[in-house]
Amino acid sequence: MTTFTIGEHDFLEDGRPVRLLSGALHFTRIHPGHWRDRVRTARLMGLDTIETYVMWNEHAPTPDRFDTDGRLDLVAFLRVVQDEGMRAIVRPGPYVCAEFDNGGLPAWLTADPQVGLRRREPRFMAAVERYLRQVYALVAPLQVDRGGPVVLVQVENEYGAYGDDHDYLRELVRITRDAGITVPLTSIDQPEPEMLRAGSVPELHSTGSFGSRAVERLATLRAAQPTGPLMCAEFWCGWFDHWGAHHHTTDAAASAAELDALLAAGASVNVYMVHGGTSFGLTSGANDKGVYQPTLTSYDYDAPIDEAGRPTEKFWRFREVIARYAPVPDEVPEPAKPAPETSAPLRPVVGLLAAAERLAPWRVHDEDGGRTTGTGHRGAGVPPTHDDLGHWRGFVAYRTTLTGGDGPAVLRVAEVRDRAQVLLDGAPVGVLHRDHHDTALVLPRGHGELTVLVEDQGRVNYGPRLGEPKGLVGPVRLDGAPVGGWSTLAVDHDGLVGVVHGVLREGPAAAGGAPAAADGRPLAGPVLARAELVLDEPADLFLDTRGWGKGLAWVNGFALGRYWSRGPQRTLYVPGPATRAGVNELVVLELGAADAVARTLAWPDLGHTEQ
Known part of the structure; x- marks a missing residue:
């Protein structure tokens, strides 16, 4: 040999x-x-x-x-x-x-x-x-x-x-x-x-x-x-x-x-x-x-x-x-060809939390909010991190009931890793971004059901911050008082496409409050939506994410990855072997707001350069 x-x-x-x-x-x-x-x-x-x-x-x-x-x-x-x-x-x-x-x-x-x-x-x-x-x-x-x-x-x-x-x-x-x-x-x-x-x-x-x-x-x-x-x-x-x-x-x-x-x-x-x-x-x-x-x-x-x-x-x-130092083959690659351009309505199917509840139960933690798993109890107002829950990627929803007054109240988190979408009685209030060093926002009132959807946007891959925990890190306070009574729901992102299929089989009553699908109004997240893209044959595609907010996408169950209106990336690459002739199912998890249409473009758009 x-x-x-x-x-x-x-x-x-x-x-x-x-x-x-x-x-x-x-x-x-x-x-x-x-x-x-x-x-x-x-x-x-x-x-x-x-x-x-x-x-x-x-x-x-x-x-x-x-x-x-x-x-x-x-x-x-x-x-x-x-x-x-x-x-x-x-x-x-x-x-x-x-x-x-x-x-x-x-x-x-x-x-x-x-x-x-x-x-x-x-x-x-x-x-x-x-x-x-x-x-x-x-x-x-x-x-x-x-x-x-x-x-x-x-x-x-x-x-x-x-x-x-x-x-x-x-x-x-x-x-x-x-x-x-x-x-x-x-x-x-x-x-x-x-x-x-x-x-x-x-x-x-x-x-x-x-x-x-x-x-x-x-x-x-x-x-x-x-x-x-x-x-x-x-x-x-x-x-x-x-x-x-x-x-x-x-x-x-x-x-x-x-x-x-x-x-x-x-x-x-x-x-x-x-x-x-x-x-x-x-x-x-x-x-x-x-x-x-x-x-x-x-x-x-x-x-x-x-x-x-x-x-x-x-x-x-x-x-x-x-070629100056070694032989190169006579054969050369074929020139690039434009990808198929197609479009279809993107219709909401089911709310994200309703979908996640079909895949896993809410977990109730001790009344003062302290950690009871992983690293142990940490004190009042400290909910478990993603790592404490054994949830290594993606999203966790945190929920508790606030019992404060009718006037505006300040919600403060010690640290968010990495993006916290805040809802009060199901209505969006705001977003805390780690990269902006956000730690506080004003709630319209101090009572109601508080839900915080926290996204792990990717663990640090270089330097001394390797291995740091994700989620809500440290105490959560409302007008300075610790917030306890937390429940958590880890989102099984691998199972979300299957939930979409199940809801479609069961009919509108299973949608968990998702808006009607027929009028083409913009999507209001967090919501799972679906489109059908028709192709003559399997082909690479460039999914147009302009007009969408932030989320994930799947084609025929294949997870494409994240998109975000921040850019610079404006298209998601869809590999041809993940597609098929005929109907191709696109499932989108939109966290914010998005146009209710799915399009593919002829060429990729990876955004602006320094030039």
Whole structure:
């Protein structure tokens, strides 16, 4: 079988020097029906290797599960890579960052205050070892020396930017080797001397992450590691976007020039991202450096292959550069075609809370509102967090009865993570936004049924705020007095489409107060609505979210992700394999107000740029 090793100056394949021309794509961010197309398009750009992260929290949504079905089928994905004649690099973390929810770490693990994240702490290491052994049981048989495509495995991720526990890194190496991984192991850090020192150990081959000043940064990497191949294992050719900001783009010619400098220096490269894909469902993460910034559903990344799999100007520029150093295929991708344009009425079906009540019961907590689960009792006016409830993503409704006076009253929350939609006797009062540092609003009166719908908009994926709890954090007060008597309802977002089907079967009486569906009035949320989009054949679509407020969308039960009028993203990508000829069901959870029409556009709209 083939061998792949690290030599004095090069990667060696069966003893011969080779350069890796790799591109990053995340198999969980791509519909499985598109895996082959995306890998093949990367190959047509001139790449010979595909790199992918493994997202721990996707594979293990609870401690006793390890899922590999559908878009989580790592083995099937690696087989596609091999079928296309390409090598593979696997990066299983345990932490990955990747603008992914909680950096890929399971919230059920980070919610435990006794767990020491990303260090050699017994509780953390026990969970990490269980996870890594499950991943490596899939990866080990697919290593290059056993006839598979995998040539490198990365340990941890940009660890030097977080910690310097070398015993932790060595323990990860031990687990990896004990699990049968024989290919070279790598680390990655930004090429700054202190990060490189903190983030690696001699058992790992150090690589760099950067997108500019390639020659200078390769020199820094070489100074820290005098032997072995130089590799930029994350060549940043684009960037990610936040809600409420702009769509990031980078100059294609400038990126190509940096790639040229990398390759001219003899380095191997992994283009991050060659294809970004989509953070489907509720998987997008967030950043917080004083201001909380949730990331978009689109992970287009201004990559050479865009979110819909089409080559961009950067694709052709990079292909030209690569052709100076390695052969590129004669075949080229087909030009992009406009997507079908269609529209249909979007009709309300059932209120969100009525739908959620069909899937789970309200949970009553102690009378003073203190926590009684998870971290234990916290005192008067402190409702449980999402984490205390074991609800790791999405929405929780908080409900209590206020007994104050008739005049206006001030509701104050210590902290909201991340968006709290406040209703009094079912009528909307206002919204508290974490990114605005909102903590208080005025109620029209101090009595009535108070409902607070709190949305987790994505867990922080980078830095010291990893693993922080979601929900209402700290005491809730009305005119300075603690508010107790809380009940909570965790929203099972995976079950909402099924509830829509059930209500439609049962008829209008089951709608739980949703408005009439026939007059085309704007939707008033929180409400679940439905439309039927008719297609001649399965096709990629770009769902127009202009005119809608904030919410989630599903097509034929496939969770597309979040939309928000803040932008910059104005369309949601619908992968063709999730559609069908004939009627396609669109279900929308609208939290605010939306036009009662669903449309698809010919081209995507990811919003304004700095230019």
